Amino acid sequence: MRIELDMPQGLEEQLRNVVLNTVREAMNQYNEQQLSKEWMSLKEGSAYAGVSYNTFIKFRELGLRVCEIDGVKRVSKKEIDDFLEKNSH
Numbered sequence: 001m002r003i004e005l006d007m008p009q010g011l012e013e014q015l016r017n018v019v020l021n022t023v024r025e026a027m028n029q030y031n032e033q034q035l036s037k038e039w040m041s042l043k044e045g046s047a048y049a050g051v052s053y054n055t056f057i058k059f060r061e062l063g064l065r066v067c068e069i070d071g072v073k074r075v076s077k078k079e080i081d082d083f084l085e086k087n088s089h
Contacts, residue, residue: 037077038077038078039067039076040075040077041073041074041075042056042066042075045075045080048080049080049084062083062087063083065079066079
């Protein structure tokens, strides 16, 4: 469905810019929030490390330490950074 409106010249472009800027700002805030978290889920940890979830699970088998309390698993940024540094060649 398409709705057409008569708008003053330039209003459509202004609205587009407002929407795009609002979305960018929301995404930036979300990314900053995610980057500031010290403890992450395994899925978030895999994204932080830049690898697939399956690869991240293999990292656990290779010694990446994960905190598990009552079935809830969390990994710290520091642990991921240390693990990657230790395994860098």
